Amino acid sequence: MALLPPPTHSLPPLTLTSLNPTTSLSSLSFLPPFASISLPSVRLPSHHHLSNRSLRFLPSASSSFAAVAAGAKPTVIVAEKLGEAGLALLREFANVDCAYDLSPEELCAKISLCDALIVRSGTKVTRDVFEASKGRLKVVGRAGVGIDNVDLLAATESGCLVVNAPTANTIAAAEHAIALLTAMSRNVAAADASLKAGKWQRNKYVGVSLVGKTLAVMGFGKVGSEVARRAKGLGLHVVAHDPYAPVDRARAVGVELLPFDDAISTADFISLHMPLTPTTNKLFNEETFAKVKKGVRIVNVARGGVIDEEALVRALDDGTVAQAALDVFTEEPPPRDSRLVQHENVTVTPHLGASTMEAQEGVAIEIAQAVIGALKGELAATAVNAPMVPSEVLSELSPYVTLAEKLGRLAVQLVSGGSGIKGVVKVVYTSSRDPDDLDTRLLRAMVIKGIVEPISSVFVNIVNADYVSKQRGLRLSEERIFLDGSPEIPLHSIQIHLANVEARFASALSDAGDIRVEGRVKDGIPRLTMVGSLSVDVSLEGNVILCRQVDQPGMIGRVGSILGGKNVNVSFMSVARNAPRKQAIMAIGVDEEPEKETLQMIGEIPAIEEFVFLKL
Ligand SMILES: NC(=O)C1=CN([C@@H]2O[C@H](COP(=O)(O)OP(=O)(O)OC[C@H]3O[C@@H](n4cnc5c(N)ncnc54)[C@H](O)[C@@H]3O)[C@@H](O)[C@H]2O)C=CC1
Numbered sequence: 360m361a362l363l364p365p366p367t368h369s370l371p372p373l374t375l376t377s378l379n380p381t382t383s384l385s386s387l388s389f390l391p392p393f394a395s396i397s398l399p400s401v402r403l404p405s406h407h408h409l410s411n412r413s414l415r416f417l418p419s420a421s422s423s424f425a426a427v428a429a430g431a432k433p434t435v436i437v438a439e440k441l442g443e444a445g446l447a448l449l450r451e452f453a454n455v456d457c458a459y460d461l462s463p464e465e466l467c468a469k470i471s472l473c474d475a476l477i478v479r480s481g482t483k484v485t486r487d488v489f490e491a492s493k494g495r496l497k498v499v500g501r502a503g504v505g506i507d508n509v510d511l512l513a514a515t516e517s518g519c520l521v522v523n524a525p526t527a528n529t530i531a532a533a534e535h536a537i538a539l540l541t542a543m544s545r546n547v548a549a550a551d552a553s554l555k556a557g558k559w560q561r562n563k564y565v566g567v568s569l570v571g572k573t574l575a576v577m578g579f580g581k582v583g584s585e586v587a588r589r590a591k592g593l594g595l596h597v598v599a600h601d602p603y604a605p606v607d608r609a610r611a612v613g614v615e616l617l618p619f620d621d622a623i624s625t626a627d628f629i630s631l632h633m634p635l636t637p638t639t640n641k642l643f644n645e646e647t648f649a650k651v652k653k654g655v656r657i658v659n660v661a662r663g664g665v666i667d668e669e670a671l672v673r674a675l676d677d678g679t680v681a682q683a684a685l686d687v688f689t690e691e692p693p694p695r696d697s698r699l700v701q702h703e704n705v706t707v708t709p710h711l712g713a714s715t716m717e718a719q720e721g722v723a724i725e726i727a728q729a730v731i732g733a734l735k736g737e738l739a740a741t742a743v744n745a746p747m748v749p750s751e752v753l754s755e756l757s758p759y760v761t762l763a764e765k766l767g768r769l770a771v772q773l774v775s776g777g778s779g780i781k782g783v784v785k786v787v788y789t790s791s792r793d794p795d796d797l798d799t800r801l802l803r804a805m806v807i808k809g810i811v812e813p814i815s816s817v818f819v820n821i822v823n824a825d826y827v828s829k830q831r832g833l834r835l836s837e838e839r840i841f842l843d844g845s846p847e848i849p850l851h852s853i854q855i856h857l858a859n860v861e862a863r864f865a866s867a868l869s870d871a872g873d874i875r876v877e878g879r880v881k882d883g884i885p886r887l888t889m890v891g892s893l894s895v896d897v898s899l900e901g902n903v904i905l906c907r908q909v910d911q912p913g914m915i916g917r918v919g920s921i922l923g924g925k926n927v928n929v930s931f932m933s934v935a936r937n938a939p940r941k942q943a944i945m946a947i948g949v950d951e952e953p954e955k956e957t958l959q960m961i962g963e964i965p966a967i968e969e970f971v972f973l974k975l
């Protein structure tokens with residue numbers, strides 16, 4: 360019999376820094392055996408030209424964020440027992456309120472006073488919780504894997520980031536599945552209870568052997584694959600079913616991936632390791648039990664809801680299922696008189712899969728780091744309801760993130776009536792990169808943020824950008840134009856086109872009749888490079904005045920002296936014209952917002968045909 364190889368890594372887990380720095384997050388699903396990897400949250404690089412605001416994906420303008428920025432501590436509620444090391448990290452950064460065993464009402468009553476909430480599987484974070492938080496709750500940290508106890512849609516709608524700790528308890532859960540598998544097959548729990556009750560029942564507790572039998576691992580993810588490795592070491596023949604698992608990963612472990620029916624009908628043992636989702640809810644039911652090998656033994660360390668528990672009781676009663684070992688239940692804790700829990704062929708534990716000293720320390724650190732990072736506005740690598748953007752992508756796209764938001768803000772302010780945009784927003788990226796090497800999700804989110812925030816009270820971040828745009832009927836289309844050039848630079852330009860809108864500044868219309876603005880990053884600084892069909896060149900910092908004028912000597916001086924006279928500092932000025940002494944566009948960057956009369960004085964200069972003041 361093959362022996363289980365010794366662990367190649369000891370806990371606490373490896374961190375990303377010990378991997379090749381170019382390792383992408385997706386490649387981390389192919390981990391070496393026994394490696395347990397905790398990903399630190401992604402720290403965004405600080406660039407001198409970037410305002411902090413532009414890099415923060417959480418609503419920086421909210422009062423508590425202002426408090427964080429001003430050095431005041433945010434408040435974190437820890438609603439379930441968390442390892443000391445994690446609590447210590449949290450306390451360095453936040454006021455930590457360990458409020459265990461809150462009723463749903465008590466949680467709702469407290470939640471509007473906190474910025475983050477940390478839970479395990481025992482707390483239901485419902486829509487009521489998000490509504491009661493009145494927008495203050497910015498992060499929910501799930502100190503573990505399964506996020507089926509968090510209403511993700513409600514979180515996303517309220518712009519609240521949900522992060523989990525997906526790796527630190529993998530080994531613990533896999534070990535518990537093996538513990539249940541072996542304990543069940545040798546009747547350990549029942550024999551123990553019998554002996555303690557003064558009996559000596561050697562004939563009653565004859566078990567079944569594992570060696571040479573077939574185990575079907577249902578869900579070949581992190582836990583499932585670790586279970587498979589260990590089971591092979593026990594001499595089991597292991598097959599797996601997982602519609603999304605790469606064949607290579609299964610092959611690397613020496614496991615055959617099978618269709619669902621084939622896996623369950625050939626197995627002597629079935630171990631469940633898929634998440635609870637609408638698709639997996641009661642996946643094991645009357646119909647599926649009818650297809651299993653008679654006398655199969657089932658282990659569930661995933662989620663109780665994956666099994667129709669009443670159907671399982673019937674299958675146990677009629678011998679279809681010989682034994683079950685369950686760590687998880689549809690309702691936790693299950694009712695005292697649960698027939699399933701009380702069944703003599705069932706071994707139970709009270710959701711202990713993740714409960715080892717080592718896993719709990721690891722999970723606590725992993726979630727504390729993710730929550731702290733998220734509260735600082737960093738994009739957590741373990742975000743559940745936001746796209747995971749690898750750190751190297753974030754770092755190179757950061758000036759373009761600012762550019763995308765500012766172009767969005769400019770574009771929407773060019774629409775007359777201040778009513779926003781009803782039609783399609785087209786974002787055109789010009790790049791020499793292969794589309795697969797240019798992740799624009801972040802840029803799209805920032806364009807939406809730029810477009811929506813100036814005309815609403817909604818805070819937009821990467822979590823809720825797509826949701827908000829959908830809600831507002833904003834249709835965003837993205838187009839990429841390939842430009843021959845160096846793929847070293849991720850993007851040459853970003854253009855925003857707004858079709859079917861009236862412009863407050865007619866010169867912003869392109870020949871096609873769309874409002875069009877274009878920007879580029881030059882020397883790391885986002886700049887406005889085109890308005891309508893005229894080229895300009897002004898840094899996208901502070902605010903911008905755009906004037907269309909008849910090109911003639913002295914215009915720059917006249918506008919400059921009006922602004923100077925009113926103590927408005929000009930940061931940049933650029934003039935673009937089609938031909939000398941014809942129409943020209945002057946773009947003026949100003950640090951302060953000029954007063955109304957100052958703008959009026961500019962508008963009254965006879966050569967100025969139209970002008971607009973745009974806040975960035
Ligand atoms: N009892 C406990 O204390 C613990 C329970 N868990 C639970 O174990 C489960 C697995 O956790 P991980 O392996 O970390 O997650 P994972 O995300 O790494 O793996 C889940 C796998 O299930 C697969 N899957 C999804 N739908 C499926 C379907 N319909 N049929 C078959 N496979 C499907 C996915 O493709 C994925 O490969 C989760 O539900 C988690 O909550 C995890 C840790 C501790």
Ligand SMILES: O=C(O)C(=O)COP(=O)(O)O
Nearest residue numbers: 479480502503504505713
């Ligand atoms: O991580 C998971 O999915 C678990 O089920 C562990 O749950 P727990 O944190 O122990 O309540």
